[in-house]
Amino acid sequence: MPRTEFSVVICVYTEDRWPDILAAVESVRGQSLPALETLLVVDHNPALLARLRAAYGTDPGPGPGSVRVLANAGPRGLSAGRNTGIAAARGAVLAFLDDDAVAEADWLRHMASDYTDARVMAVGGRTVPAWGSGRRPAWFPEEFDWVVGCAYKGMPRGRAPVRNVLGGNASFRRSAFDAAGGFAVGIGRDGDRRPLGCEETELCIRLKRAVPEALLLLDDRAVIHHKVPLARERFGYFRRRAYAEGLSKARVTRQVGMGKGLESERRYTTRVLPAAVARGLRDALLGRRGGAGRAGAVVAGVAGATAGYLVGAVRSRAAGPDSWAVAAPVPAGPRQEGRP
Known part of the structure; x- marks a missing residue:
């Protein structure tokens, strides 16, 4: 079987x-299965773009260890940056890694x-927090590790x-x-101070609608370590991030409906979180x-997320259907031999 080529x-x-x-x-260059290429997409920061191009060159061509530096071709934000990478990628599979x-x-x-x-169309891995203080804050529940972008207690294992x-x-x-288009522009992080998200949730739901037989997997053997700066270990950030998650979920459910938009969250809030409170007490x-x-x-996290959801639902209704996000078209990149 041909080797899977990753961008x-x-x-x-x-x-x-x-x-x-x-x-x-x-860490990408050190993979036991070499990547075809690494694409660094710079979000509207000319100084950083120039510095990275000086460090890695312009376009070395595909090959193990190669790095291409690109400017975000869309509006400011993570979704448009990812879409820029998708359009330029040469690999059969695209993997996304936080900076x-x-x-x-x-x-x-x-x-x-x-x-x-x-049948597998997407695979996610396990993200482990690397606490800036050296250890998890005593008050920080593992069930809320999604607040700092990590795998949380209650997710499937294996x-x-x-x-x-x-x-x-x-x-x-x-x-x-x-099949499904790119990440939706207008949802997720966009350089604003409020830590919004959920753009991958909306994409995955849209993908399942476009390809009903598609399998999306979590494989917790695929591990990354995500840096958590001291500022994100504070309770103030915890509350802001929970509220922002509620805002984001309201945007998603406005687009895809409550059935799919809150499918996973129902089990989490009715089973996982009550058990967490009981253990804490x-x-x-x-x-x-x-x-x-x-x-x-x-x-506090549940209250913040609920408040954010209610506020977001009101704002989404006032804005009208589909006004907040448009799935950016993704041009087909150059094809490579050995596609899975």
């Missing part, structure tokens, strides 16, 4: 993350093993079908974009460190 897309936007960007690229994360050496190899099944993959550690066949009664804080954080 890895890393979207970047600030020179403040320069060491992190270099580390992310080096402040490093992939373990077998990241791509584990993902590639899942694509031997022709290799399992999922509704959607998480965008910072994910891969898609190119044919998935041919039990630990508090037993005198264990952080128990009361974790229980309180779960309650």
